[in-house]
Amino acid sequence: MSSSKHHPVPLDILQEVFGYSAFRGQQAAIVDHVTAGGDALVLMPTGGGKSLCYQIPAIARQRAGHGVTVVVSPLIALMHDQVGALEEAGVEAAFLNSTQTLEETQRIEREMLAGRLTLLYAAPERVNTPRFIAQMQSLYERGLLALFAIDEAHCVSQWGHDFRSEYLSLSLLHERFPDIPRIALTATADDITRADIIERLQLEEAQVFVASFDRPNIRYLIVEKDSPREQLLRFIQDEHEDEAGVVYCQSRKKVDETAEWLRAKGINALPYHAGMEQDQRKRHQDRFLREDGIVMVATIAFGMGIDKPDVRFVAHLDLPKNIEGYYQETGRAGRDGLPAQAWMAYGLADVVQQRRMIDESPSSDEFKQVQRGKLDALLALAEAIDCRRVRLLAYFGEDSQPCGNCDNCLNPPATWDATEAARMALSCIYRFHQVTGFSFGSGHLIDVLRGKETDKVAQYRHHELSTWGVGAALSEQQWRAVIRQLIALGYAVTEGEYNTLSLGGDAKAVLRGEVRMLLRQPAVPTRKSKSSRSSSSSSRRSEAEADLDAAAQARFDALKAWRAEVAREHGLPAYVIFQNVTLAELARAQPRSLDEMAGISGIGAKKLEAYGEALLRVLAED
Template sequence: MKSPNHHPVPLDILQEVFGYSAFRGQQAAIVDHVTEGGDALVLMPTGGGKSLCYQIPAIARQRAGHGVTVVVSPLIALMHDQVGALEEAGVAAAFLNSSQSLEEAQHIEREMLAGRLSMLYAAPERINTPRFLAQLQSLYERGKLALFAIDEAHCVSQWGHDFRSEYLSLSLLHERFPDIPRIALTATADDITRADIIERLQLEEARVFIASFDRPNIRYLIVEKDKPREQLLRFIQDEHEDEAGVVYCQSRKKVEETAEWLRAEGINALAYHAGMDSELRKRHQDRFLREDGIVMCATVAFGMGIDKPDVRFVAHLDLPKNIEGYYQETGRAGRDGEPAQAWMAYGLADVVNQRRMIDESPSTEEFKQVQRGKLDALLALAEAIDCRRVRLLSYFGEESEPCGNCDNCLNPPATWDATQAAQMALSCIYRFHKSHGYGFGAGHLIDVLRGKETDKVRQYAHDQLSTWAIGASLGEPQWRAVIRQLIALGYVVTEGEFNTLSLTESAREVLRGEVQLSMRQPSAPTRRGRGSRSGSSSSKPSRASAVEADLDDEAQARFDQLKAWRSGVAKSHGLPAYVILQNVTLAELARVHPGTLDEMAGISGIGAKKLEAYGEAILEVLNGD
């Protein structure tokens, strides 16, 4: 093995290659540790700058003679855009994946083996092949294997929200190449997932870096379902007209129906799910990345590794499975640091469906128990009457103060003592079972509690029960909220294909008056027409974009001209516009209006290669030539 050479100063690489003057947060400590050959596990939120944590050590170690860094990446789209961005910055990088011809793949393999690459991106499936492992062995024996970077490392954990079995075999890297440093990175991992990553990737000796999970630019909004598609439409029209966003739905059918409905309402919406034709799916993803103002309706198949910085909102029309999934998905909004929103609508059916999916899965009871606990944490977040962000960060073990930028902080919800109502509901469920030996669904329970005469009530003589009409003073939305929270708190469970309700052992505590239940007051049903404002609970973040906020008319004109120029360059390179230059860099160019290349060199986001490649063209745009 080759002995380590002196490594270039990482800060010099940050400035020269990427055009940034300083590291953020823990980036400097991570980069120094990995550059010097240390193993690391990095937990850093989406938009926190994870990529630089391995890209700069890769460049530094390659310049010091250590050879190529292999980056494990699960998605073709992510590989393509990251390699494109590195090439734009003058870094020798490539990827190997199924989209390439045999000749293309062989050419890249030759470049790698000849030591001409700083970074090679590949999927775990390829890395595990005998051919690729033999190539790694050749590099290793010649001292030309610098670093392994394992991105989206939560995929290795069975407890995580996105488990991928092919990640399990990545422990081979440490077993075969024990003295090659490794860095594993993820944006989301609770304690149990974190421990799983360390064990499965054999990172017991690695230094663990945990950045703050807070994304202060994201406003969290959770609403009760009341004609959810119309609620979504109002949210988009009122808050994010002509802006990019993602709408997550649980089923493929709902994805397509939602996209079609939004298009009919004048929203530029596309669909994306794993069941679509692969060419159409790729075309939709490319349009989302390269065009402005597209709303992507998708299942969770869409999103991992999507680097588009100007996604202004992420909406959920269905409840995710757990907080990690919710956090990962909402974190795709506002990667540029500008104000963004995470909006979710959920209701009783979501709670019932998620519990049923866990109960009916073929998993072990241990796994189901963990998943129930994760779902309970998400339900507690949804039903919370205090700060959403405090709850969210607490889940990841981080203490915080009320944020002032979530719906509960901005408009504290009205609450009521629901203890007596909960006792009524539990008593009625008990009497169903006592009378019939089985339970009934939530809708029928509410009818009995409110004294609503229906065919089913008459069929089962439930108007003769002692609980008939005892809750007539409460409206249906309140009762649905009570039942939803009783399920969320574990006092009631749903069973069978008809989602009948049964009591748990802990329900006795409520019936005996040993616990007090304070619940949020349900929102009044909304029946506004199209285009009306959606209320102060989701008041529009001040978006006089910190990017464009202080541009005068002349600077704004320069900014618009630069965007048009960038669009043409991006199209000719087959890359998203933000890979060429980000909006914040264009805005600074428009504001500062540099007259020479030397003056432009100080602009954040313009490294040496971009200055050389685009400097003269930018000066021409700025001077109106």
């Protein structure tokens, strides 16, 4: 290496330890700034390489004699896998969490206090304890405290999608150790959340780095709910047979029922939620990380910090609370940079439920107003007839052009002018109140508009209303879309246990014809033939394995089998040993010596030493 002990060069560390030849995007600027002792707030999408932004400064500062970097991380699974990956790369790293015995904890604490660790991962609950603070004080007084890295920093913000009260106490790191640099990192934060992070973590002097939020390899698809389980099954079978994916549901009950239903349909699905026994949750998570082709059906309790690179799809059977949550969850797909999909089924009940959850929460009016605004932005994304990605990036303050890789770009939806339909619906809601003094739900509203004779229509004499049957020309599905849009835009509001409808604050503007509503025509689902499914699967394979010929494909398969065996021996997910892109490059290049192998991306010095000879033997086999 060209760098001396006292002036380690980050690029040398990137190449020597991690096996990469160059930084991506803003990584180099961030690493240089933090290595030099500066504070930073880093906003970078999932899969953008956030971990290297603190791992390389940690290694550089340790080599320069500054000691231990403490990484505040909220999830045990993330700690375990990141520490495992660092150890594989030859970096002294450890974690402290509730899964360890007293003896293990004390051994790691001794290593830390001796300054022998480069990185120590700990949960915010532990970092806030008097014992841990005293240990930090000891390191600090001896000049062995190098850096604080606060991962998932959006958790500190009450406006964020994943607020955790334990994060609020992390401001004490700056108060107790004011000259120790800090780097806070998150994949999702709008302007109000960013401001909250800066204030609560006292990062006013920090340099803010905002990377592009674009994940061009992810295709966004949002469909109107119509037998959503069947829609999900078609999506998995048509597009992602035998591939890893995550399906998010809002309730634990729905998670269990959906996982069981998918298994009955031949999908290798597992449930995951906070109501399960901890051992069972861990087993399911380990299987998802270590086995191929498992679909995890989960609440949002699953996923933050999951580094599995080859998740090919993320599906939502329920609407998330806001765009930050949606972006964070969909960002778990395609971390390897290869094509992936974000699929969501969305309906009127989702809008009603999310609005009601906000309205009935015990939060302040200010907080509710912010949450309504965030929900409105997500509803606008779901109802959009233009490019999904342009809208998604605009939410985070980023300008972009139509992507050509979302459902609306690939298949521009047919639209219809729903302005008159909206006026009909609001007029009917008004007449319900005027004639009977009661409110009614969307189902009855649609029956009246379409002129459907039901017992309830007869009971309330609603066939005598002037709006009876005025919308008979529209389908029930079209009316659901109109009402969904009216609720999404606040022109109609739902109330009470039965989600009855009343006029919203700006309904008069619609009734006067001052608002134009352009809606998408409901799409007719088409079932792919078996032949097109298999061809799309093979095209994905060739993309993932990067145009390998038959001989190289055989080498790739042999390398994967070898990797699986090593991963089992080490108790780690296979991708921690080597990612598929590295194996594909090995299979294609077929290096004949360690010197030739040293140029392969993803093979650092320690991995070359540990696995090089074994890899050469696998590659030499016929």
